[in-house]
Amino acid sequence: MVEPVLDVQDLSVEYEAGAGTFHALTGVSVRLDPGRVVGIVGETGSGKSTLAHAIPRLLPEPPARIVSGKISFRGVDVLDLPKWKLPLLRGTGIGMIFQEPINSLNPAYRIFDQVAEAVAVRKLRDAGESPTLFPAPEPHDYSKGMVVKSGEALLHPIATKLPGRRRRARREALMQDVLDYLRLVRINDPETILDLYPHELSGGMRQRIMIAMALSAKPSLLIADEPTSALDITIQAQVLTLMKELMEEVQTSILFISHDLGIIAEMADEVGVLYAGHLVEFGPVEEVFANPRHPYTKLLLRSVPAQYKDDGPLPALSGSVPSLANVPPGCPFHPRCPLMRDACKTNPGPLLEPVKGISARTHLSACYYSDEVARKA
Amino acid sequence: MGRNKSDLIVFVGKRLLQLLPVVLGVIVITFFFTHVAVQNPCAVWAGAHATADQVQACILRFGLNRPLTDQFWRYLTTLLSGDWGANPRGGVPVLLSISSAFPATLELVLASLFIMTVIGIPLGVVAANGAGRWADHLVRVFYLSGWATPTYLGAVVLAIAVGPAIGLPTKGDFTTKPPFYGPTHMSVLDALWALDFPAVGDALLHLVLPASALALLNLGIATRMTRTSMLEVLPLDFVKTARMKGLSDFVVLYKHALRNSLISTVTILGITAGVLLSGTVVIETIFQWPGIGAYAYDAITGYNFPGTIAVVIVFAVAVVISNLLSDVLYGILDPRVEWR
Amino acid sequence: MASATDSELGVDATPWTLLRGKASHLREILRPFIRVLRANPLTLIGFILVVIISTTALLVAIVPVISQVVLGHPVLLTPYDPNGISTDYSQAPSLKHLLGTDKLGLDIFSRVLAALPLDLAIGVGIAGFALLLGGGLGLVAGYWDKPRTLGGVISAVILRVTDVFLAFPSLVLALAIAASLGRGTGPSILAVLLTWWPYYVRLTRGEVLAVKHRPYVVAARAAGVSEVRILFRHVLRNLIEPLLVYYTLDIGTVIITFSTISFVGIGVPLDVSEWGTMVEAYEQLLLTHPWTVLAPGAAIFITVLAFSLFGDGLRDILDPRSRRTLVQAVAATTLPGQVAGAAEA
């Protein structure tokens, strides 16, 4: 068995807000093998962003609090890292793409400076001129002939406004990488946008730059938190196509978060379904979508028009997502579940376990009656 | 409409033109207030022991018996011809006094601005970074205390108690006025000009207390502004992007977040320039600083009308120009702003 | 009102349940208050101080008047007559004289206490006047600013005059006015009054302009809602919060400015108890008799601090984004241009 890039075990996160405690994540476990793409799908407020932010320790604490669990990234216990070591985890280790390309680039700096900063961080670490958590070389290469020339004007990333000669030297040292990565995300003449500010670019363009920036650090894990939700539909398709192509080229492990089942089906190898902070189903995408073993997944799939036209015995989703301030005891889905029995109300939420009746251990469901879900469909 | 140099020049030119009616309004208001409210300034100008004839002569000499509008036109025309009048008592030309006093005030204001930025802004960053924790509460108490301390109280305590206790000078800008006079009329720069390094040290020491007293109030404003705008910027996605590049906290805070918070801090600082200038009246009087604030106090309390009006004009122009400067700085800091 | 209480009222609407219903309603309104006060101890301290200071000021001012009417002679709340010379010269603080005495034997504690109603009334009153005048002018200038109408002309005039007054450093203008009018409490009040309103014009106008173009106001207008109704329902409603916050903070600023005029020696006469005047009068005693200077200084400090703490917290309670609008409002007419390209290109 290969060592996973990311292993999240039993993670629980709470937000302490004025009105009460929100259990944003409860006992979530996710495992990501090298080079795989794991999709996380869930309705709004189900805790997707909380999961994405928890992994690189980006949650604002307070109000957020990691109650329990273990996050191990390339063998390093993330929750154990002291605060000052966190930057070493990010960038070259874990990269991230955010939902809103409008807000995710710094409005005060030019595109070149922002991309170059990411490149510079990676070069410093590659050249051993700044400490790293992961001495071993990255497990995959980005081809394209980007050889690190160590020692060449590898200045600290704080200095963008260097005087004359040094600034030019630095710019030249990083220029090739910046241009390469901008081309990698299919920006055809990157030279023309280097000196523009983010507000002078379109949303799709900005998101491409975000992707270029994340990739230019050569992360072992890329977290994409709804990278296309804020874009309009044609741009969305372009960016998705780009990401799909990049997955082939770059071979990095990706945690891909979306509320859109269609996008997940297209992008991911495995999928996890989040409901009210609980991971209710996990398995290979084709498996889960063709043969859902949790009533919620099944109903969710049914609610997608045109993609799932199976008129099984289960009615459409009724009721609404519970408030995270008081998630129902027992199985969190029981108030809305058509298969609910008395046991579901009281028994503590069942942990993710292998689906009954299937020999493969890869398809997991958090329903006591996962076999019935299949049978009744 | 754009961000070229030429757009900036047009913008500044337009703003300077808009300054003219404001200055005219300032002149009108100050002139009429002083002349209407004070019934017989000659009683003061001619001296306490003047005879009735001397007072009468004084009234005739300054044309105080003529209609107010006449007096105003006469004042305005001489002002436009470059003659700002003279102190009715003693006859020192106003322009001379002001032009030699203004640089000293500028020096004081710049020094306290320096203290404000160097201490106030990092304090604001520290408070915002630890929002809701003890560092934040401490900083909040600190800046609210600075805000709640009247400038004069702080100055009096510094001048009378603290200064002597720690051996810092509390009077004037030099221990003994040096024989030379440099071109700038600013004590530190003049001493530097003359390459007289003991004098530079002396001038710097003299600057510490008055500049601190002046900075005290606005230190609070700078800290508070930085704190609140940092609180607004820190949750934004681009700060997370910066963190996710693997940058250290220091770079994230000071290069990415602070850079964007400064945009609103700078605006507020420009607006509080008036407060800072007002402060010089009190500070310079207490510390006997040879600046325009002390001159303003003397002019106002001595019924020196030409001096009072001139001082008010200079202050008003300084306020408008510092607002303009803060606008320009704002535009430089925020690339989304277009000059227009 | 909560539906539970409604049904309760239907069953037996005794006065008691009515009262309970009211109380729970009140609790609903006060909830954010209580939450912020609890979460932020500094705000709570400010709030308590403001209540104590205001009550004391009111009592000190009113009790002598009432007792004059009821008992025939005034009962002073100050332990000694603030203007009563005694033989206890230059005493250090003791149980007899809590804050010591000055060279004339005047009890400092009594003087500081006697000055409280004056200083507080000046802060509340001047800021209040500025709020009404400047707020009114700002409302007019912001709401009826269509070019080439009468309103447009009026608002242009208001703005020009405001610009002129804003250009004065208010303390300097106030000093000039106060000096011209001669030393006295009245003239110095007038001086601050005349210079204080322009800030409120800027603030109000900026807020009005911001609200006026919000989608729901535009929609209301399109739907034929009358201008007066829009003004009251949408515009004024949105003005109250930032103005109230600014006003609370401003009370302290007025107190400081006013006492500065006194301190400089052109404001309140020396024989009237006023904090700034007291600092001026005793200034030279700071080293030998520090209590004479520090007591009135501390009084100003605590009063202003109380209002600042409270105002700071009030902002969080009423309107978490009001700092933003404050900045925008004050800066609205000075900003070089609009932020371009915020929306998707």
Ligand SMILES: Nc1ncnc2c1ncn2[C@@H]1O[C@H](COP(=O)(O)OP(=O)(O)OP(=O)(O)O)[C@@H](O)[C@H]1O
């Ligand atoms: N800063 C915060 N303070 C308090 N509660 C929060 C905070 N951020 C998130 N929450 C709570 O956590 C829950 C999960 O939020 P999260 O952002 O993870 O959801 P999401 O699945 O990403 O939703 P979306 O699709 O809208 O992005 C929300 O319902 C919210 O109540």
Ligand code: SF4
């Ligand atoms: S455990 Fe019970 S309530 Fe929960 S999904 Fe399964 S059947 Fe429904």
Ligand SMILES: [Mg+2]
């Ligand atoms: Mg989200």
